[in-house]
Amino acid sequence: MKEAIAILKSEHRSISAVLHALKELGRMAHDATARPRFQVLRSMLRYIDEYPEQLHHPKEDQHLFARVVARAPEARLLVEELQAEHEEGARLIRELERALLFMEEGWPLGAREFRKAVDAYAEFHWKHMRKEEQQLLPLAERHLLPEDWKAIDAAFAANTDPIAGMQERDFDKLFSRIVSLAPQPVGLGERWPGT
Ligand SMILES: [Fe+2]
Numbered sequence: 001m002k003e004a005i006a007i008l009k010s011e012h013r014s015i016s017a018v019l020h021a022l023k024e025l026g027r028m029a030h031d032a033t034a035r036p037r038f039q040v041l042r043s044m045l046r047y048i049d050e051y052p053e054q055l056h057h058p059k060e061d062q063h064l065f066a067r068v069v070a071r072a073p074e075a076r077l078l079v080e081e082l083q084a085e086h087e088e089g090a091r092l093i094r095e096l097e098r099a100l101l102f103m104e105e106g107w108p109l110g111a112r113e114f115r116k117a118v119d120a121y122a123e124f125h126w127k128h129m130r131k132e133e134q135q136l137l138p139l140a141e142r143h144l145l146p147e148d149w150k151a152i153d154a155a156f157a158a159n160t161d162p163i164a165g166m167q168e169r170d171f172d173k174l175f176s177r178i179v180s181l182a183p184q185p186v187g188l189g190e191r192w193p194g195t
């Protein structure tokens, strides 16, 4: 497998793991019998906001998508859809943040809405990643030339977004923090009462 594809899929798996955990915590925040500690939800939202925004999407947009469109003009529509989804995803995260704030202020009020918003967001993001893996990557593998892959592999392996200056290891740290904060059985933290 091309290095860039392996990295892209592994980044999708990291995002997916946090989405699964977030969904489970959305359910638990709804079912809890005493006020849960919401700090972990803020860390999770930060992760699924910043990791794609700062690390993952720029590499897709600037390197992979751009070269696929240049070599296979028939991919333009698909790429435009994927780019629009990147923007839509950022907007949906803002809504999730608002729903979390509302729930934190009024819990258990707002827990049902937060859970619904989380489920919808997770579904949206999974669909987006599936589209990239099942539709975009096969086109890339069919049409890109060795010199394209050389440049794309280098960009994906560098794993530094020059604009944000955010490094992969910062996200690894945030990911570990999420796991240690998340209540059992999702993570290693104290179990939320009633869940
Ligand atoms: Fe994407």
Ligand SMILES: [Fe+2]
Pocket (backbone or CB within 6 Å): 012, 056, 060, 129, 132
């Ligand atoms: Fe992606």
